Amino acid sequence: MSGTNPAAALAEAAAAAARAPSVHNTQPWRWRVSPDGLDLYAERSRQLTATDPDGRMLTISCGAALHHARIALAAEGWVASVDLLPTKGDPDHLARITLAGRTDVTPAAMRLVQTIAVRYTDRRPTVDVPIPADAFEALRREAGTEHMGLHPLRTSGLAELAAAAAAANRIGVADLDQRAELAYWIGGERPSGAGVPDAAIPAQPPQTGVPERDFGHPGTLAVGTGHDAKATYAILFGRGDQPADWIRAGETLSAVWLLATELGIAVLPLSSVVEIPATRERLHHILSNLYIPYLVLRLGKADPDHAGAARTPRLGPEQTIERAG
Ligand SMILES: Cc1cc2nc3c(=O)[nH]c(=O)nc-3n(C[C@H](O)[C@H](O)[C@H](O)COP(=O)(O)O)c2cc1C
Incomplete structure (x- = not known):
């Protein structure tokens, strides 16, 4: 629980993002926490250079982590503002989250953050009933x-x-x-x-x-x-x-x-x-x-x-x- 400390909230959001799905579970992201923001970088050392040479799946995986971080901040009552980059001259700097203030925590935000813990990839056949x-x-x-x-x-x-x-x-x-x-x-x-x-x-x-x-x-x-x-x-x-x-x-x-x-x-x-x-x-x-x-x-x-x-x-x-x- 980060209370109202922005830097602690940003660090917790980065930690919560760890559960995000990623291609081959490579977790190809790196977070940099500072008192005024949370920066997301692509971690090229975990890129699948043969399978994913352009970094599409790497970047999609980073986007999933970014969304998980946003969910975690909303569940702690933070209004987050997200700038999608990449920055000129630093293509690996993908996004920056800053905090714009406090808000009420909605039941939907609480539900979503709990869902992060139970989501997973299931490769078994689906049941014999179509989805509604x-x-x-x-x-x-x-x-x-x-x-x-x-x-x-x-x-x-x-x-x-x-x-x-x-x-x-x-x-x-x-x-x-x-x-x-x-x-x-x-x-x-x-x-x-x-x-x-x-x-x-x-x-x-x-x-x-x-x-x-x-x-x-x-x-x-x-x-x-x-x-x-x-x-x-x-x-x-x-x-x-x-x-x-x-x-x-x-x-x-x-x-x-x-x-x-x-x-x-x-x-x-x-x-x-x-x-x-x-x-x-x-x-x-x-x-x-x-x-x-x-x-x-x-x-x-x-x-x-x-x-x-x-x-x-x-x-x-x-x-x-x-x-x-
Ligand atoms: C961009 C992306 C591509 C993925 N591609 C496949 C895939 O082709 N086949 C597969 O079985 N799982 C795929 N996955 C699922 C990952 O293997 C899975 O998210 C990762 O192993 C972590 O496991 P979890 O989702 O159970 O937490 C993909 C996930 C992401 C985010």
Whole structure:
């Protein structure tokens, strides 16, 4: 609890952001806390340089952390003002949060900060019931408040996504550098506090219409006999393809994922189709060549029996937060 001390509140917000989702759980961010603001930097030493050479997924992950920090400040009664950068001459300086005063804490803000602790990625098949139409509309509206969209895929779009996801897996598996990156971050021996543990990776490929990311290695997560036939696949999209757009996409991902968690909807991001230029172009085409795809999301009714699944670890604050001065 930071009370009314701004610097303590900013440091706590940076700590709360640690639970944000990130590609391969790389947590590619660094916070700098000073008495008058909280600065967010991209941490290039944790970038997936083979899989994500442009830093799209890195920047989306940082955007999710930024949104988590904003949620934490709102739950402590702070009005936060956010400047999205990058700064000229310092492309890794992605955003700056300053405090503009105190406000009442709303029940919605309290709920959201609690949801941060329970949100996680579930790679098991979704249950055999579609998500309610009004829940999808609520998620779509949430994306809209951040000036992004969620485009649901049906019939031909879904078939095109399935083909693109399979192609992305083939391209990834054939690329030695990408395989080396997977071996570093996924399962087995990983950097302490980061990466995806075996317990979060399916023991066999789940039965899906759209293939999940091929991690190149079976985990220990039992997947059962379910099929994701009733899942909704949607593209998170927007208008621009610059780092500032990717940060906003990450903030939107966080907002949509937290709301989905509150609504009992499990979210699985599929990013390999966006990372690879040829398959990203196929998604662009599904969006009538008008919008930029940032991520594909699988949305499904969360299986109540899945509660208590293994959580991914996080780096210690000494690796992600520094204090100015
Ligand atoms: C930008 C981004 C891309 C991701 N891509 C994938 C993906 O392609 N496949 C997958 O299984 N998980 C993906 N994830 C989920 C991460 O692996 C997950 O957030 C991370 O391991 C932390 O685990 P948690 O979400 O359970 O806290 C992605 C997450 C983000 C933020």
